[in-house]
Amino acid sequence: MGASRYLPPLFSVAPMMEWTDNHYRTLARLISKHAWLYTEMLAAETIVYQQGNLDKFLGYSPEQHPIVLQIGGSKLENLAKATELANAYNYDEINFNCGCPSPKVAGHGCFGVRLMLDPKFVGEAMSVIAANTNVPVSVKCRIGVDDHDSFNELCDFIYKVSSLSPTRHFIIHSRKALLNGISPADNRRIPPLKYEFYYALLRDFPDLTFTINGGINSVVEANAALREGAHGVMVGRAAYHYPWQTLGHVDTAIYGAPSSGITRREILQRYQEYGDSVLGKDGNNRPNIREVAKPLLNLFYSEPGNGLWKRKADSAFMHCKTMKSFFEETLVAIPDSVLDAPIAGGVPSGREDLFANVHDLLPPQYHAREEEALYA
Template sequence: MTTKTLPDNARRFCTAPMMDWSDSHCRLFWRTLSKDAFLYTEMVTTGALIHGDGGPDRFIRYRDEEHPVALQLGGSNPKDLAQCAKIAQDFGYDEVNLNVGCPSDRVQNNMIGACLMGHPQLVADCIKAMQDAVEIPVTVKHRIGIDDQDSYEHLHHFVDTVAATGCETFIIHGRKAILDGLSPKENREIPPLRYEVVQQIKQDLPQLEVILNGGIKTHKEATEHLKWADGVMLGREAYHNPSVLMDVDALYYGHEPQTKDKKDCIRALYPHIEDHLSKGFKLSYVTRHILGLFNGQPGSRLFRRHLSEQAFKKDASIQTIEDALAYMPD
């Protein structure tokens, strides 16, 4: 199929797919902070999407305001991934991404995630099947290596094999994954960051779009990496300190910020929250994502505490948020 293209700089700043964190509530909140950042969903497995109770809508529904947004898939069966990529396209996603980076035992046992780096031809077959099924871009997110398969030669062979399918965008976490002995959390912290390895891939394969992920915390760091990378991806920093997103539109896309008022960002969510509450869901499902917005400011601790203690209650409402915001000076 002919691949639909995105603007050249669409992925200049991305937010990472994060299990249990980057859900639709989170992405809608992030979108109040930045209209241009490219957002990625949590990983959704092919099994859940094809066989899960409630159908695909339960797992991948989103709001139009979230665009541009990519669906990340977990799986290793080319036929299943092709089917799920088609579902993603039918739902209107701007991109579908294959997870080849998650190091958890649970996904390894199902041949999902980082363990696939040991099977580059299988990953290529998966990517090709997805490409043949859709017109939206198909991309891959991976580590720089796994276990003892961590030489530059291994990485180059993996990228080169997958790129032979026509895949053009590689989101590379600058750490290797240790699959036997480290938890997912430890795999985000213990293996050293080796940005220079990712930079070498970009130098050796300049025709590819290379997005750097892993350990980036500030815009100063990001702009340094953008001297050679095509884009950067922030995960936990964007989640724990979401105000970092408020500068994205100006710094990376040359657009005016949507607002400089953090309270306005939260209040922009109120229509979504009212709809959410009307369906019987808890306020805390949404507010858990906004707790870090005022980090470092006077009143932020009281803001977080109020929401943490009150938002899970059955009668929690918009007023609960307003009461929390009252702790924050204008």
């Protein structure tokens, strides 16, 4: 498999811990054929120490391409070995997490967004990862950490990593991270978005590719970013909480493809086959009905019958043993007119002006002092 076989990552779904698992990605791919999908972050140590159980962590169906594996870690030896082990699973890109502010990651594990403070190590890590795979590599990061939040410091990070490694693609979450005193959820809300930093990176590093992330909640807003010159857009929670309203428009509105015309009823019929094939596969009744059905709970957001569907689902989780019986018990809550409506119906909502005047806000141009930047 190779990334060149697919349309470019104009739109991708962000890696989200405990959310973008195999079940969600299966649903996402049924809705959108062209969105790029990311795994949850996997610690390199998990991959290395679970060599006898890799299918559980790295396995996925071929239909999920194009798909990116995101790994995290702070030990070069484990990053090298994890990348090597992942080769058998034919991911289309390997992404290195330098953006997660979770205390479990940035604190005890000393990786995630803390690594932005050590760009020399990130350059070494990316070189090691690239040396052990034949697919492209990328970095996902923030625009800064704590008081290290100037545009020049961000540029120093990008310059060092790209100069010391083959990394040519960066996904930029356009908020800085605060490591002390606030939760990961607050880190997605409290630090202000600075889209001007992202667009200044496009200006100052014309040989690199940048994907914008953070605060973009619809295909309307994704297209607004692309119109202003973004190379690609990554959407997180909106793609999870509103999959039909968000992913349902990606292929037509972002990629210009004709509508597949697929309905939610047809999607659920295909998902039923998937679900019944994986129930209990890991032993000890895992995954169970609740785990497999979890991504579906947002499929009828804002539609008639949505509240009743969720209540019926809560009840069905207690006793249903197959996806078939789960759907028989719950889908009676949803009108046929909703189940049989074709994908991408209606006009997507969103802020057309999200990036208005962003080019008027750009910081002064970055000029790398090469030796100082690389070896400081």
